[in-house]
Amino acid sequence: MSSSALILAALALLPAAVLMIYIYKMDRAEKEPAGLLTMLFFFGVLSVIPTVILESLFSGALNSAFDVYSEADLADMSAGTLHLYEIINNFICIALIEEFCKWFFAFLLTRRNRNFNSLFDGVVYTVFVSLGFAAAENILYVFEGGVATALLRMVTAVPGHCFFGVIMGYFYSRWALAYRAAGLERHLRSMGVIPPGQPAFHSARLLALSIIVPALAHGFYDFCATMNYWVYLIGFFVFLIFLYIICFRGVYKLSKSDTHSSYLAMDMVLRQYPYAAAYVSTLPEFAVYFYPPAAPYGQPFAPVRH
Numbered sequence: 001m002s003s004s005a006l007i008l009a010a011l012a013l014l015p016a017a018v019l020m021i022y023i024y025k026m027d028r029a030e031k032e033p034a035g036l037l038t039m040l041f042f043f044g045v046l047s048v049i050p051t052v053i054l055e056s057l058f059s060g061a062l063n064s065a066f067d068v069y070s071e072a073d074l075a076d077m078s079a080g081t082l083h084l085y086e087i088i089n090n091f092i093c094i095a096l097i098e099e100f101c102k103w104f105f106a107f108l109l110t111r112r113n114r115n116f117n118s119l120f121d122g123v124v125y126t127v128f129v130s131l132g133f134a135a136a137e138n139i140l141y142v143f144e145g146g147v148a149t150a151l152l153r154m155v156t157a158v159p160g161h162c163f164f165g166v167i168m169g170y171f172y173s174r175w176a177l178a179y180r181a182a183g184l185e186r187h188l189r190s191m192g193v194i195p196p197g198q199p200a201f202h203s204a205r206l207l208a209l210s211i212i213v214p215a216l217a218h219g220f221y222d223f224c225a226t227m228n229y230w231v232y233l234i235g236f237f238v239f240l241i242f243l244y245i246i247c248f249r250g251v252y253k254l255s256k257s258d259t260h261s262s263y264l265a266m267d268m269v270l271r272q273y274p275y276a277a278a279y280v281s282t283l284p285e286f287a288v289y290f291y292p293p294a295a296p297y298g299q300p301f302a303p304v305r306h
Contacts, residue, residue, distance in 0.1 A: 005143075011150035012142040015158040016135040023127045023162075026255040029118040036115060037128050043105040044132020051101045051133070058093040086226055091219030099215040102129045103168060111176075120258040122173030123166055123251065126210075130165030134158045156240060160221055163243040164214040166251060171210035173254075173261070178203035180265035184280075188269070193279045200272045217243070263289055 024037070066085050068074060074082065106129045110116050116125070138158055142150040182201040188194045221243075224236035266286055270277050281290040 008142050008146070008150065009139065011147065011154070012139045013135055015154045016131040016138065016162075019159065019162045020128060020131050023124055023251070026251055027120055027124050027258075028255055029120060029258040029260065030115075032115055032121065032124055036109070036113065037124070040106065040109060040125055040128040041132040041135075043109060044102060044129035044134075045136040047101040047105050047129065047133050048136045051098050054097045054101070055093055058097060059089065062088055062093055083227075086223060087219075090222040090226055091215070094222055095219035096211075096215040098133070099164060099168065099218055100211055102126070102133050102165070103172075103211050103214075105129050106168075106172070116176060117262065118258050118260050119173050119177065119264060120254055121261075122176060123169030123254060126169035126172055127162055127165035130161045130168070131158070134161035137161075160218070160240070160243065163247040164218050166247045167217055168210050168214040170250065170254070171206050171213060175203050175206035175210060177261050177265055177268070178206055180261055181268040184265060184269045185272075188273065188276050188279065191279070193276050194273045201268065262286075 020037075020041070024031070062085070063069065066073075066077075066081070068085070074085070077085065103126070106126045110121075110125045115121065134157065138150075138153055141153060141157075178201050182199060182203055185194070185199060185201055189196060221236070221239060224232045224239060226232075262285060266280060266289065270280065277290075280286050
């Protein structure tokens with residue numbers, strides 16, 4: 001490989017590497033295993049394959065529906081038809097498919113993983129998959145467009161995939177938390193601790209949002225980048241800055257308040273059923289929460305409860 005190709009490859013991979021290091025350092029409660037993170041990254045790279053296949057199928061169907069066979073056909077469209085075409089193309093044929101493929105591998109690899117035990121973990125998992133996808137995609141674009149493309153995508157597309165991963169991970173972690181709370185609720189109901197009735201904790205909606213919300217953000221990002229009107233160009237940069245602010249702030253806040261999701265789930269259940277505390281305190285996984293071990297003589301005790 002020539003020196004210029006090595007430089008392009010380094011420029012293509014650098015932003016993903018920097019962002020993964022940042023997210024890894026922000027995981028303060030308990031670091032995730034290197035093997036799991038490596039697997040998530042490479043499955044993110046592999047997610048490009050089903051993404052390309054599905055995008056080709058969906059784009060072909062869309063072009064057939066709108067009788068689009070060349071760029072000239074797009075130019076001949078009315079403004080309203082063009083907007084409708086680009087909305088469907090960017091939100092469904094691109095954004096929804098890409099976010100679903102990334103989500104699928106993150107969910108497949110981590111939903112039952114014993115390391116998925118704190119609130120920030122979901123963000124780590126989805127960001128690593130997203131940046132694997134972004135790294136593979138970025139290499140293709142950078143080798144085609146050169147250094148200028150690498151520098152532009154270093155502050156736009158690659159961070160964008162990271163931000164969509166952060167949004168996905170937020171809802172994915174909330175789903176895991178609600179899923180744990182629902183499991184504890186079912187156990188308490190089966191033991192007769194709480195009366196039968198409508199379950200209070202539903203996790204399916206949060207799992208759906210972990211796909212839908214990042215897909216909407218991604219679709220809006222792509223739509224604004226695609227439309228050749230100055231108002232959309234302004235909207236693109238305003239939205240990108242907005243993503244920078246809310247995602248970095250969200251990562252900081254979530255990292256700072258991170259704790260084990262089993263305790264958070266227990267808190268949720270006890271807020272709904274406070275009279276169940278006496279029974280929950282007897283369960284081995286929660287006993288330390290109620291009866292923390294004594295601190296060594298002469299040392300202050302740091303409570304387990306957050």
